[in-house]
Amino acid sequence: xxxxxxxxxxxxxxxxxxxxxxxxxxxxxxxxxxxxxxxxxxxxxxxxxxxxxxxxxxxxxxxxxxxxxxxxxxxxxxxxxxxxxxxxxxxxxxxxxxxxxxxxxxxxxxxxxxxxxxxxxxxxxxxxxxxxxxxxxxxxxxxxxxxxxxxxxxxxxxxxxxxxxxxxxxxxxxxxxxxxxxxxxxxxxxxxxxxxxxxxxxxxxxxxxxxxxxxxxxxxxxxxxxxxxxxxxxxxxxxxxxxxxxxxxxxxxxxxxxxxxxxxxxxxxxxxxxxxxxxxxxxxxxxxxxxxxxxxxxxxxxxxxxxxxxxxxxx
Amino acid sequence: xxxxxxxxxxxxxxxxxxxxxxxxxxxxxxxxxxxxxxxxxxxxxxxxxxxxxxxxxxxxxxxxxxxxxxxxxxxxxxxxxxxxxxxxxxxxxxxxxxxxxxxxxxxxxxxxxxxxxxxxxxxxxxxxxxxxxxxxxxxxxxxxxxxxxxxxxxxxxxxxxxxxxxxxxxxxxxxxxxxxxxxxxxxxxxxxxxxxxxxxxxxxxxxxxxxxxxxxxxxxxxxxxxxxxxxxxxxxxxxxxxxxxxxxxxxxxxxxxxxxxxxxxxxxxxxxxxxxxxxxxxxxxxxxxxxxxxxxxxxxxxxxxxxxxxxxxxx
Numbered sequence: 001x002x003x004x005x006x007x008x009x010x011x012x013x014x015x016x017x018x019x020x021x022x023x024x025x026x027x028x029x030x031x032x033x034x035x036x037x038x039x040x041x042x043x044x045x046x047x048x049x050x051x052x053x054x055x056x057x058x059x060x061x062x063x064x065x066x067x068x069x070x071x072x073x074x075x076x077x078x079x080x081x082x083x084x085x086x087x088x089x090x091x092x093x094x095x096x097x098x099x100x101x102x103x104x105x106x107x108x109x110x111x112x113x114x115x116x117x118x119x120x121x122x123x124x125x126x127x128x129x130x131x132x133x134x135x136x137x138x139x140x141x142x143x144x145x146x147x148x149x150x151x152x153x154x155x156x157x158x159x160x161x162x163x164x165x166x167x168x169x170x171x172x173x174x175x176x177x178x179x180x181x182x183x184x185x186x187x188x189x190x191x192x193x194x195x196x197x198x199x200x201x202x203x204x205x206x207x208x209x210x211x212x213x214x215x216x217x218x219x220x221x222x223x224x225x226x227x228x229x230x231x232x233x234x235x236x237x238x239x240x241x242x243x244x245x246x247x248x249x250x251x252x253x254x255x256x257x258x259x260x261x262x263x264x265x266x267x268x269x270x271x272x273x274x275x276x277x278x279x280x281x282x283x284x285x286x287x288x289x290x291x292x293x294x295x296x297x298x299x300x301x302x303x304x305x306x307x308x309x310x311x312x313x314x315x
Numbered sequence: 316x317x318x319x320x321x322x323x324x325x326x327x328x329x330x331x332x333x334x335x336x337x338x339x340x341x342x343x344x345x346x347x348x349x350x351x352x353x354x355x356x357x358x359x360x361x362x363x364x365x366x367x368x369x370x371x372x373x374x375x376x377x378x379x380x381x382x383x384x385x386x387x388x389x390x391x392x393x394x395x396x397x398x399x400x401x402x403x404x405x406x407x408x409x410x411x412x413x414x415x416x417x418x419x420x421x422x423x424x425x426x427x428x429x430x431x432x433x434x435x436x437x438x439x440x441x442x443x444x445x446x447x448x449x450x451x452x453x454x455x456x457x458x459x460x461x462x463x464x465x466x467x468x469x470x471x472x473x474x475x476x477x478x479x480x481x482x483x484x485x486x487x488x489x490x491x492x493x494x495x496x497x498x499x500x501x502x503x504x505x506x507x508x509x510x511x512x513x514x515x516x517x518x519x520x521x522x523x524x525x526x527x528x529x530x531x532x533x534x535x536x537x538x539x540x541x542x543x544x545x546x547x548x549x550x551x552x553x554x555x556x557x558x559x560x561x562x563x564x565x566x567x568x569x570x571x572x573x574x575x576x577x578x579x580x581x582x583x584x585x586x587x588x589x590x591x592x593x594x595x596x597x598x599x600x601x602x603x604x605x606x607x608x609x610x611x612x613x614x615x616x617x618x619x620x621x622x623x624x625x626x627x628x629x630x
Binding site: 147154 | 399445446469472473476477494559560562565567568569597600601602604605
């Protein structure tokens with residue numbers, strides 16, 4: 001009997017990523033397309049076209065599609081309702097319901113970072129683990145909490161929304177969410193770049209960073225490796241904030257492991273070092289030794305997780 | 316056919332509370348006994364004697380006992396291992412395993428605040444809800460996280476250990492756990508009493524509290540009702556700390572509701588007011604309107620939750 005297929009989709013503000021999988025989770029093909037239109041109907045139409053094209057190209061036409069998993073950059077409740085996805089301009093869109101007009105197979109929807117968490121848990125660094133907190137450090141900070149091998153969506157789509165934990169009441173700069181002092185302002189690539197700019201403006205200390213035209217998180221971590229003292233201060237601030245935030249995640253869910261992904265995780269061990277150092281200082285005794293791992297699936301975590309969502313419901 | 320029974324036990328440092336339930340969760344009898352001996356074997360022996368006595372007294376001898384649920388004041392993993400229960404002097408005691416020498420029925424063990432959470436979720440204020448964060452404000456601060464109608468124990472027995480979230484890095488006073496600045500130092504009855512003492516020593520402000528021989532959390536909340544400005548400042552500090560901690564719980568688990576129990580919750584609406592005010596300020600958009608409820612089962616939450624643990628496994 002020929003295996004069924006699964007379509008995994010990761011909708012971003014710039015690109016939509018696609019994966020064509022077999023029901024056992026093996027990836028046949030992956031590709032991406034520019035997110036030119038962001039209305040819910042346009043996105044679903046695009047997913048339909050792309051899926052059909054890929055099925056044809058891979059000689060899979062006629063194979064039964066088990067389901068379609070979709071990750072979206074916004075808060076999604078446990079019933080397929082996208083409560084808000086600012087980058088797409090969506091608000092209160094029940095995408096699972098809407099999808100019924102386009103597909104005759106079941107569609108599962110989750111927050112993109114939540115989907116990535118599920119991808120890493122099942123196909124990546126968390127393989128074989130049952131509970132995990134995943135953090136993605138990119139332009140922003142996202143996350144996902146896995147318990148008993150399943151995603152926590154939360155009652156209002158807010159589970160794993162680690163980026164907007166209010167970490168610093170003294171902060172005067174505003175976060176994109178409107179509050180001041182969110183984790184994202186210290187632990188995202190954008191946050192670190194901004195902290196670096198502020199630091200340089202406020203000190204005369206000698207630093208490699210001053211000679212750069214544009215400072216990104218990558219340069220900061222490179223400079224930390226060179227023992228640049230200004231960069232080390234930035235790394236300490238990053239580690240303190242993320243380490244403390246993750247100690248709170250442990251007080252809630254006490255996972256088997258933490259997995260750190262997203263573009264910034266390319267900085268590797270030096271990044272983990274700062275987070276772990278402060279996490280172990282802040283965490284309560286039972287969770288003090290929880291291991292930290294780097295994510296393994298890179299940009300594919302989202303499509304793998306979307307496929308896993310379908311597996312969990314239908315395999 | 317006559318119904319089976321369940322024994323629910325809540326082991327405290329001072330008293331052991333017992334409940335004899337029918338399998339549907341109705342309480343037949345409750346009673347308590349002094350915790351005179353705290354060795355694991357002595358506690359289990361006591362549970363055995365008390366259960367047999369109660370079964371006899373209630374004319375239940377001969378009825379099948381479905382199981383025994385036990386809440387203990389310490390961290391317990393998902394496999395019945397008590398990792399540490401300082402008030403009982405227990406460390407790495409597998410109480411479920413040990414119980415097999417005393418009982419021929421299954422024994423389920425959980426942290427006492429976790430058990431209380433389950434009690435409130437199923438028989439108390441959380442009736443009918445699926446996910447909940449429970450906080451118990453007593454001498455210390457404990458908690459429990461319910462997801463999909465079940466307790467989160469956590470990989471290392473640390474889930475719901477809200478009392479030792481490190482809320483204030485500037486704190487110089489030490490918590491019982493050794494760290495400085497834990498939630499418990501601002502949100503427990505002991506913590507509020509200590510804050511009051513410090514405050515009185517550092518100010519000359521007129522306050523009702525100064526005339527009291529001993530200040531407890533109760534007097535502080537009574538004084539808040541009288542609009543005593545020093546008491547209001549203490550209430551603000553309490554609300555800020557607990558409100559922020561619960562906003563972190565929402566970032567992790569995004570529950571349907573928060574339920575506040577423990578002795579201090581007798582202060583009622585005025586207490587909720589301070590917590591809610593700051594919670595709504597700190598929480599990320601999707602979880603901003605999560606309802607807050609007062610617990611309903613009082614000191615019985617633990618035995619009800621212990622009975623519920625047995626139900627979940629065997630009914």
